[in-house]
Amino acid sequence: DTGVSQNPRHKITKRGQNVTFRCDPISEHNRLYWYRQTLGQGPEFLTYFQNEAQLEKSRLLSDRFSAERPKGSFSTLEIQRTEQGDSAMYLCASSFTGRNTEAFFGQGTRLTVV
Amino acid sequence: AQTVTQSQPEMSVQEAETVTLSCTYDTSENNYYLFWYKQPPSRQMILVIRQEAYKQQNATENRFSVNFQKAAKSFSLKISDSQLGDTAMYFCAFNAGKSTFGDGTTLTVKP
Numbered sequence: 001d002t003g004v005s006q007n008p009r010h011k012i013t014k015r016g017q018n019v020t021f022r023c024d025p026i027s028e029h030n031r032l033y034w035y036r037q038t039l040g041q042g043p044e045f046l047t048y049f050q051n052e053a054q055l056e057k058s059r060l061l062s063d064r065f066s067a068e069r070p071k072g073s074f075s076t077l078e079i080q081r082t083e084q085g086d087s088a089m090y091l092c093a094s095s096f097t098g099r100n101t102e103a104f105f106g107q108g109t110r111l112t113v114v
Numbered sequence: 115a116q117t118v119t120q121s122q123p124e125m126s127v128q129e130a131e132t133v134t135l136s137c138t139y140d141t142s143e144n145n146y147y148l149f150w151y152k153q154p155p156s157r158q159m160i161l162v163i164r165q166e167a168y169k170q171q172n173a174t175e176n177r178f179s180v181n182f183q184k185a186a187k188s189f190s191l192k193i194s195d196s197q198l199g200d201t202a203m204y205f206c207a208f209n210a211g212k213s214t215f216g217d218g219t220t221l222t223v224k225p
Contacts, residue, residue, distance in 0.1 A: 004158075033212065040123075042205050042215035043159075056212065091159070099209045100147045100166060105159040 004106035006092050012112045013082055020078045021109045025094030032075050033103060034067055035091040043091055049075060050097065082113045116141045116208050120216035127196045128224050134181075135191045135219045137206030146210040148182065150191045153218070154202040162204070165189065196223045 005024040013019050025032050030051050035043035046065065047057045051072035064082075069075040079086055089110050093103035117140045127133035139148070150162040165173045165182050172180050177197075181190045193200055201223045206216040 035215075040217070042118075042120075042217045043213075045212055045214065048212050093159075093213075099145065099211065100164065102149065102161040102164060103213055105151075107158045 004092055004094055004104050006090075006106035006109050008109055009107065010110045010112075012114060015084060015113055016081055018078065018080045019082060019111065020076050021090055021092075021111075023075045023077070023092030023094075023106060025074070025092070026104055027073075028096070029094035029104070030072065030097055031095045031101075032069055033093045033095075034075070034077050035093065037089040037091055037108070038087075046077075079111075082111075084113050087111055087113045116143070116210065116214045118206050118208050118214050118216035120206055120219050122219045123217070124220045124222070126222040126224055127193075129196055129198060131196055132192060132194045133196055133221065135193075135204050135206075135221065137189045137191070137216055139187050139189065139206070139208050141187070141208065141210065143210040146208060148180075148189045149207040149209065149213070150178070150180070150189075151205045151207060151215075152200075152202045153205065154199075159205070163191065193221075198223050198225060 007022045033048040034046040037043045049069040064080045067077045089108040091108045093105045095101045095103045119138045146167045148165045151159045153159040163175045177194045179192045203218045205218045207213045
């Protein structure tokens with residue numbers, strides 16, 4: 001296993017377009033997390049899955065954001081009608097269940113909305 | 115809701131010296147873990163060290179150690195014998211189900 005993989009690494013889109021990002025977690029991990037990180041800030045929680053079930057979604061997340069994890073494997077994060085404020089690094093992480101387990105992060109997808 | 119505060123946006127240290135990064139948190143949870151993660155420039159985040167909240171003994175991993183003060187809700191990271199490869203952004207994180215991160219401290223190790 002090569003770790004958490006995210007695609008694409010970079011995405012430039014025009015305001016108003018829809019974008020979709022993909023995350024392939026470490027295969028044994030049942031938890032998958034999405035975070036958003038802007039320059040100079042820490043990762044901000046967006047949502048997380050336990051297998052295929054979405055257990056929590058941040059109240060900061062607008063209805064334009066949706067995430068899925070079909071069959072408990074890879075996950076997609078879609079942003080509809082992108083806005084300039086959506087420009088950020090989107091990080092995916094996976095882990096085993098448990099508060100003591102470390103999260104393994106991907107390299108992120110950098111979104112630029114122009 | 116949990117909050118994590120890192121009050122030092124930037125720090126620098128001379129190679130081979132010791133530096134301490136601060137972190138405080140706020141929670142009403144009793145069962146939680148604390149982590150320090152490192153994010154090198156343009157690279158993915160990796161775990162540095164973790165601390166179980168119910169353990170009084172401070173965690174140590176080679177040159178990295180923590181000073182965990184549960185009553186004060188403080189969790190600082192000490193890096194001994196700093197190396198150039200320690201240059202990175204360091205994030206303190208609190209986990210009681212999902213991780214909540216601080217805003218990070220950018221550490222520069224100078225030769």
